[in-house]
Amino acid sequence: MLQRKSHLDTLAVSSLIVCCFLWGLNQVAAKAAMPEVPALWQAASRSLGGALLVWLWTRWRGIALFEHDATLRGGLLAGLLFATEFFCIYIGLQFTTASRMVVFIYISPFVVALGMPFIARSERLSKLQMAGLMIAFSGVAWAFAEGFTQSAAGDKQWLGDALGVAAGVIWGATTLAIRGSQLTHASAEKTLLYQLSISGVLLALAALITGARVPESLSAMAWSAMLFQIVVITAISYLVWFWLIRSYPATRLASFTLSTPVFGLIAGAMLLGEPITTRLVVALVAVAVGIVLVNRRA
Secondary structure, X not given: OOOOOOOOOHHHHHHHHXXXXXXXXXXXXXXXXXXXXXXXXHHHHHHHHHHHHHHHHHHHHOOOOOOOOOOHHHHHHHHHHHHHHHHHHHXXXXXXXXXXXXXXXXXXXXXXXXXXXXXOHHHOOOHHHHHHHHHHHHHHHHHHHHHHOOOOOOOOHHHHHHHHHHHHHHHHHHHXXXXXXXXXXXXXXXXXXXXXXXHHHHHHHHHHHOOOOOOOOOOHHHHHHHHHHHHHHHHHXXXXXXXXXXXXXXXXXXXXXXXXXHHHHHHHHHHHOOOOOHHHHHHHHHHHHHHHHHOOOO
């Protein structure tokens, strides 16, 4: 049985930094491809393409996927949550900027911090850690209010921001579902395949039902953005992430991911020319302060 470590070692921290850098670029890639690949087809393609690559990896490594291990219920729930999360992200990116989306998604560590004590008593929060959560949520709420007054992405920016917040909450719930079910003992490949295969089918159905346009041809830029999302993000970085969840404390892992918005803000500004407002920077600082307090020992 896997022995869970009580702290983040050098391997975990270095892996997280690479993943956070890649995830910061993910929303930028999605936004860049959106003029040519509609949101729901983009989300469905990354899940289905990633599922195929992960399945080929398991075949090559000889990793068992279909043994009876009581993971079906947790896998179905994780897949449904995963599909809902990326539905919110890709629809939301039509109304808000990639920079704003990446900040709002990363309230997920605080959902994990609030929920983990119900799963593992050792991860119960102290008063100081709770104060960190309040600071972070206050910063995010202040940045969210900007969408009603100074919209950088149009009149419906508030809707994109709201979907980003919803995606962040659902991502946190997915992590809790994995840690609170038999999936916590399953391989990272099996955990990821549950989510990619189920979400791919559901998102493709949503695209068909809503009549989303199927792209007939793609530019080199759009192909690059899609391949980056499917191969680098979905197939590789998510495998690393689920391996980390199985091996290290979920609260510390999830809170560490709040370095991702830094990369996302920089990438959005440099590659897409998106504005970085004062409120957004303040929200990022508040989230960073919150993460430091959440990770302090009681």
